[in-house]
Structure formats: C-alpha cells, structure tokens
Amino acid sequence: MNAKEIVWIIIAIVVIGGGWLLLRDTTPADTSPIKIGFIGPLTGDAASIGENARAAVEIAVEEVNAAGGINGRPLEVIYEDGQCNGAVASNAANKLINIDRVPVILGGACSGETSAFAGAAEQSRTVTLSYCSSAPAISQAGDYIFRDYPSDTFQGAFAAKYMTETLGTQNVAILYAKSDWGNGIKDVFRREFEEMGGNVVAEEGYEQTSRDLRSQLTKIKAANPEAVYFLGYTEASIPGLKQAKELGLNVPLFGGDAWDDSKIWTDTGPAGDEAMYSIVYAPLNEEFRIKMKDRVGTNEITICSPQAYDGVKVLSQVMEKVGTDSEAIKNELYNTIYAGGVSGDRIEFDENGDLVGANYIVKKAMNGVAEPVQ
Amino acid sequence: MDLFVQLTINGVIAGAIYALIALGFALIFGVTKFFNLAHGAVAVVGGYAAFFFLEHAGLGVLPAAALAVCVAGMVGFALHKTVFLPLRRRQATNLVLLIAALGLLTVIQALIAMFFGSQFHPLSQFAGAQEVYRIAGGAITLVQLIIIISALAVFGLLTLFLKKTKFGKAVKAIGDDEEVAQIVGINTHAIIGYVFFIGSAIAGLGGVLVGFDTGIEPTMGLSLLLKGIIAAIVGGVGSLSGAVLGAFLLGLAENLGIWHISGEWKDAIAFGILIFFLIWRPRGILPR
Numbered sequence: 001m002n003a004k005e006i007v008w009i010i011i012a013i014v015v016i017g018g019g020w021l022l023l024r025d026t027t028p029a030d031t032s033p034i035k036i037g038f039i040g041p042l043t044g045d046a047a048s049i050g051e052n053a054r055a056a057v058e059i060a061v062e063e064v065n066a067a068g069g070i071n072g073r074p075l076e077v078i079y080e081d082g083q084c085n086g087a088v089a090s091n092a093a094n095k096l097i098n099i100d101r102v103p104v105i106l107g108g109a110c111s112g113e114t115s116a117f118a119g120a121a122e123q124s125r126t127v128t129l130s131y132c133s134s135a136p137a138i139s140q141a142g143d144y145i146f147r148d149y150p151s152d153t154f155q156g157a158f159a160a161k162y163m164t165e166t167l168g169t170q171n172v173a174i175l176y177a178k179s180d181w182g183n184g185i186k187d188v189f190r191r192e193f194e195e196m197g198g199n200v201v202a203e204e205g206y207e208q209t210s211r212d213l214r215s216q217l218t219k220i221k222a223a224n225p226e227a228v229y230f231l232g233y234t235e236a237s238i239p240g241l242k243q244a245k246e247l248g249l250n251v252p253l254f255g256g257d258a259w260d261d262s263k264i265w266t267d268t269g270p271a272g273d274e275a276m277y278s279i280v281y282a283p284l285n286e287e288f289r290i291k292m293k294d295r296v297g298t299n300e301i302t303i304c305s306p307q308a309y310d311g312v313k314v315l316s317q318v319m320e321k322v323g324t325d326s327e328a329i330k331n332e333l334y335n336t337i338y339a340g341g342v343s344g345d346r347i348e349f350d351e352n353g354d355l356v357g358a359n360y361i362v363k364k365a366m367n368g369v370a371e372p373v374q
Numbered sequence: 375m376d377l378f379v380q381l382t383i384n385g386v387i388a389g390a391i392y393a394l395i396a397l398g399f400a401l402i403f404g405v406t407k408f409f410n411l412a413h414g415a416v417a418v419v420g421g422y423a424a425f426f427f428l429e430h431a432g433l434g435v436l437p438a439a440a441l442a443v444c445v446a447g448m449v450g451f452a453l454h455k456t457v458f459l460p461l462r463r464r465q466a467t468n469l470v471l472l473i474a475a476l477g478l479l480t481v482i483q484a485l486i487a488m489f490f491g492s493q494f495h496p497l498s499q500f501a502g503a504q505e506v507y508r509i510a511g512g513a514i515t516l517v518q519l520i521i522i523i524s525a526l527a528v529f530g531l532l533t534l535f536l537k538k539t540k541f542g543k544a545v546k547a548i549g550d551d552e553e554v555a556q557i558v559g560i561n562t563h564a565i566i567g568y569v570f571f572i573g574s575a576i577a578g579l580g581g582v583l584v585g586f587d588t589g590i591e592p593t594m595g596l597s598l599l600l601k602g603i604i605a606a607i608v609g610g611v612g613s614l615s616g617a618v619l620g621a622f623l624l625g626l627a628e629n630l631g632i633w634h635i636s637g638e639w640k641d642a643i644a645f646g647i648l649i650f651f652l653i654w655r656p657r658g659i660l661p662r
Contacts, residue, residue: 043492044593178638205638209597211588214384215629216637222377235494239588242498246506247380247513267496267589270503 033076034069034324036315037096039107039117040132040308044083046233048261049302050109053131054079055295056305057106059288060312070319075312082108084179084208084233086116093117097124103326104129104319106311109304111135111180118145127329131311132304134257135184139352144330148314148347149307150280150358152181155257156188158360159278163227163254164196166362173202173225175216175232175240182208182231185256189229201225208233213240217247227252230275234261238268245271252276260303265365272365276373280343281359282306288342306343314338314347379512381629387518387587389625390525394580395602396609396617397528398573404549404612405569408468411475412453413577414599415482420446420578421497421590422486428500435501439582446578447571453478454570459563479595487592496589497582517586524583528576529618536614545569549612577602604648610658619659623647 038057040050057077065074078100082089089108096102097120105121108114109132121128122142130138130147139151163169174190176182182205190200202223204216213236220228230253232240237259244253255277265272284306292301315329318336322328338347348356363370399413423445427438457474498504498517505516536542544565547555556562580598581590601624609620624644631643651658
C-alpha cells in the first residue's frame with residue numbers, strides 16, 4: 001500500500017463517517033432559554049404598578065417553566081425599567097432589541113413608554129405586547145404592536161356614559177395628567193360626553209410630575225362643576241385628592257383605571273372618601289390571588305398585573321406553536337384566542353392588535369379602601 | 375374675586391417653598407461661586423430623614439422634623455468635606471464642581487430609592503387631620519401657613535445672623551474674595567463648611583415641609599432645585615433678599631399666570647421668566 005492509497009482510504013473514511021454522523025439525527029434538542037424582554041415602571045411614577053406587574057410576570061414564568069417550558073426550553077425574562085417615561089423606556093427597548101435581541105417585548109406599561117419605543121420595535125420586527133398601555137393612538141402603532149389591555153376608547157366612553165346616566169351630571173370639569181394616557185382618555189371622554197349632551201365647564205392639564213395641583217383645582221372650583229373627571233397616576237393623585245378637599249371642592253371625583261392602586265386610598269384616608277373610578281373587569285381566580293400574596297406580601301393586585309400574567313401565558317402558547325421567529329409570532333397572535341385568563345374570559349386581538357371588547361366596573365373609595373359599586 | 379385670592383395664596387405657598395430652597399442655594403453660591411446641584415438631593419434627604427424618624431423611630435412630628443433638618447445639614451457638610459473641598463483644593467474649575475454636584479444629586483436620589491423604595495410618601499399621615507383656615511374667601515392649611523412663616527423667619531434670622539456676627543462678616547469677605555479673606559486670616563474652609571451646613575439644613579427644612587404638605591419621593595430633588603435656582607437667578611444670584619423676592623415672584627407668576635390659560639403651562643411660565651431674566655437682566659432683581 002503506497003502513501004497515495006492510504007490518503008485515499010483516510011479520505012473515504014472521513015467522508016463516509018462524516019456523512020453518517022451528519023445524516024444520523026443526532027442534533028441535541030435545543031434547551032437554551034428563550035429570552036423575552038419586559039418594560040415597566042419599576043421606579044418613578046406608577047412604580048407600584050410596575051413592581052406588581054413584575055411579580056405577576058415572575059409567577060407566570062415559573063408556571064410555564066414548571067410545566068416543562070416552551071417546547072422544552074425554559075422561558076427567561078429580562079426586566080428593564082421604563083420609569084413611565086418615554087425617553088427611558090426607549091433606551092430600555094433599544095437595549096432589549098439591539099443587545100439582547102429578544103423576539104418579544106412584554107410592555108411597556110404606561111402609554112408613554114409603549115408609544116416611545118413602538119416605532120423601533122416595529123422597524124426591528126420585535127413583537128410588542130403591552131399589558132397596560134391604553135392610549136387610543138397605540139392602535140395605529142404598527143403590525144407588531146399588540147396589547148391585552150383595552151384601549152381607552154372604551155374607558156372614556158364608559159366614563160362619559162356613567163357620569164351622565166348613573167351620576168346624572170351635566171356639567172363636569174376635567175383634570176388630567178399631560179401624558180399619552182391622560183390626553184388620550186380625556187379626548188375620548190370629552191367627545192362622548194358632549195355628544196350625550198353634557199357640558200365640559202373646565203379642562204385643566206398638569207405636568208405628570210407635578211404634585212401641586214392647587215391652582216388647577218382652584219380654577220375648576222370656580223367653574224362650578226357637578227363632578228370632576230380626574231385622570232392622574234398615584235403620585236399626583238394622592239396630593240391632588242387632598243388638595244381638592246382642602247380647597248372645599250366637594251363634588252364627586254371620578255377617576256381613571258390608574259386609581260386602582262390601594263396606596264392612593266390608604267394614603268389619602270378620609271380625603272379620598274366617595275371618590276370613584278372605572279376599572280377593567282378582571283375575573284382573577286383564587287390560585288392567582290394566593291400566588292400574588294405569597295410574592296408581594298399583601299393582597300395587592302394592581303391594575304395591569306392580571307394582563308401582565310396573561311401576556312406571558314399568551315406568548316408562551318404562541319411560541320409553543322410557532323417557535324421564536326418574531327414574524328411567525330406576530331402572525332399567530334392575530335389568530336390566537338386565549339380563554340380562561342385572569343384578566344378576561346377571552347383574549348383575542350383585532351386587526352390593530354387591540355384587545356377585542358372590554359368590560360368595566362366602577363369602584364368607590366371609603367375609609368381608605370376602594371370597593372366595587374353594586 | 376375668590377379665584378384671585380385663592381390663586382394668590384397658592385402662589386405665596388409655592389413661593390415660600392421655592393424660597394427655602396433658593397435661600398440655601400444662594401448662601402452656598404455666595405461663598406463657593408459654583409452651582410451646587412446636590413442641593414436638591416439634600417432637600418430630599420431632609421424629607422426622607424423625617425420619614426425615617428416618624429415611621430421607624432416612632433418620634434413625634436416636631437423632634438422628627440428637627441432631627442431631619444440636622445441630618446440634612448450634616449449631609450451637606452459631609453458632601454463639602456468629602457467631595458467639594460478636595461476638588462476645590464485641587465483648583466477644580468466650576469464646571470468640574472457642577473458636574474460632581476450633578477453626580478451627587480443622581481447618586482443620592484438613587485441611594486434613597488434603594489433604601490426607601492421609589493414610592494410616593496405623604497408625611498401628613500403622621501400629623502393627623504389638617505386644620506384648614508379661611509382667609510378672605512381662600513383656603514390654607516396649617517402646614518402651608520407654617521411653610522410661609524418658616525420661609526420668612528429663616529430669611530429674617532439668616533439676614534440678621536449674617537449682619538450682626540463675626541461669622542457673617544467672614545462669609546461676606548469670602549464671598550467678595552476668597553483669597554484675600556484667607557490672607558487676612560479667615561479660616562475659609564471652616565467657614566465654607568459651616569455655610570454648607572446651614573444652607574443644607576434650610577434645604578432640609580424645605581424637604582420636610584414639602585413632605586408634610588404634599589409628600590416625598592426620591593426624584594423630587596431635581597424639580598425643587600430647578601425652581602430654587604430660577605428663583606435665585608431671577609432675584610440676583612448670591613443675594614439672600616433677591617432669592618426670597620425671586621421665589622415669591624416665581625410662585626405668584628406661575629399660579630396667577632394660569633388664571634386664563636390651562637394649568638399645564640405652569641412650568642413653561644417659570645422657564646419663560648428665567649429666559650427673560652437671563653437675556654435682559656442677567657444680574658437679577660437685586661444683584662449682590
């Protein structure tokens with residue numbers, strides 16, 4: 001056997017052996033974690049909402065992983081703080097999109113957060129599922145932008161109807177936070193309320209970070225409204241409700257879903273008595289309540305936490321079916337129907353990526369606690 | 375008429391809060407000549423120290439507030455000793471000091487958020503139900519009255535103290551020329567240290583009172599500071615009476631200014647005034 005033959009034999013062995021190794025189905029199953037992003041206000045305005053939502057997401061992720069993950073791959077969430085601020089949320093999203101390269105972002109919470117990064121997410125084909133943003137403008141944000149929280153088109157209309165028909169008020173004043181959420185809901189409310197024959201006697205905005213609403217409230221009081229529609233987040237609402245009482249503004253105060261934060265009512269005490277607000281009806285369930293209590297230490301389930309929890313479940317269901325390609329996830333989301341969630345009996349998206357349908361209830365505060373109005 | 379009275383009262387309350395921040399700021403600027411942005415953080419420290427003494431140490435309102443004011447003063451003094459003094463010894467420019475102070479503002483606010491959480495805390499829950507007084511058709515609470523009285527009292531006492539004591543003369547000498555003051559035998563570093571303590575304690579008092587009026591949160595330092603700085607610039611940087619005048623002017627302009635326009639323009643009015651003064655009267659109403 002000469003050297004040439006030996007080389008040929010080695011080549012033959014390598015080719016045959018290599019071919020056999022390649023053709024044999026030996027690819028080990030991919031068990032690397034599937035990473036998705038989370039954006040919410042973990043500090044700053046609305047931090048209590050963001051922290052509570054994070055707890056709900058952690059519970060959902062644990063449940064998904066305990067049940068074997070997504071096709072055997074564990075789910076992992078990268079949490080980023082959006083501070084309820086567009087610029088901060090935009091930076092957070094850029095990091096998730098460009099550095100972590102996640103296929104999906106769960107968030108943002110505040111409408112200002114989601115609006116700020118929706119463009120970047122759409123461009124990079126990153127599926128965005130917001131669990132809390134309700135500003136009507138987000139409907140038009142793009143094909144990759146979804147939300148399992150209802151648009152404020154529903155809430156503004158509900159509030160207008162409730163204030164004219166149930167409370168019987170004809171002249172109302174609006175006090176709103178200058179944010180995508182506050183502006184969006186105010187516009188819908190005003191339009192609907194005036195269509196029903198109501199009269200908006202004053203409309204006062206305030207910077208979201210402002211804690212001194214006295215002059216706005218003074219002007220509202222001078223306009224003599226029968227009720228005030230007060231759209232504010234926790235941090236401005238606590239002093240705002242107190243200042244309204246101090247100034248002797250003794251008319252019903254009606255708020256938006258952001259008031260579903262028990263901190264507002266414990267901190268304002270008697271100044272918050274009789275205040276009312278609308279909130280999306282969430283069926284919840286005992287198991288979810290217990291798990292949340294174990295995690296956050298109180299009975300607190302703030303607005304959007306059920307939606308954040310369901311968001312993880314919806315995304316897992318979709319990725320289980322179509323994998324982690326963002327375009328496939330997007331297409332599948334439009335066809336998904338998720339039943340039996342804690343935020344609603346049925347989660348389904350319309351052609352704008354918005355939640356189809358919404359039910360609201362009204363809660364009223366008394367002695368530091370807000371309870372549903374029968 | 376009622377509307378005018380109430381808006382004026384609102385303006386005076388806001389002005390008094392700005393005055394407390396501006397007074398300490400102007401005092402420190404008077405001797406160091408740099409923009410101490412950490413001044414806003416010191417006010418936050420005051421608010422949170424009061425919160426700590428009330429919530430965790432179970433102290434009464436008055437001792438808690440008094441201790442909190444001291445804590446804020448000591449933090450200001452410590453910042454001077456550990457950061458500003460070494461930088462100044464190294465002949466750092468005012469830009470370097472400004473950036474160091476901005477860094478301190480961010481770090482202190484972040485530390486407070488780590489220890490106390492970033493939630494909003496109204497301190498008024500520790501003071502019980504608030505008495506509301508009626509003045510000529512307008513409403514004002516006890517805390518708000520205390521804020522106004524404190525601002526005026528602090529201003530009066532401080533002016534008297536600086537006028538009548540040797541310490542005050544030393545402060546003025548350093549403000550005029552630090553090197554010459556050193557040459558004539560004034561221990562400038564020690565005096566500046568005391569000035570930091572006093573200025574920071576006043577800011578701390580502002581933080582505590584804001585806490586009782588509305589509430590505290592780690593990020594409130596920057597907005598308080600900005601309004602304080604605008605007041606100081608409008609009044610005439612480094613001048614105490616200018617700072618107080620500027621503060622009340624700012625508070626009244628902000629609150630009366632939105633009489634016929636929407637309240638969302640409040641901050642725009644404040645910064646509009648700042649730009650106006652920077653361009654047409656950069657030395658302020660009462661230059662030092």
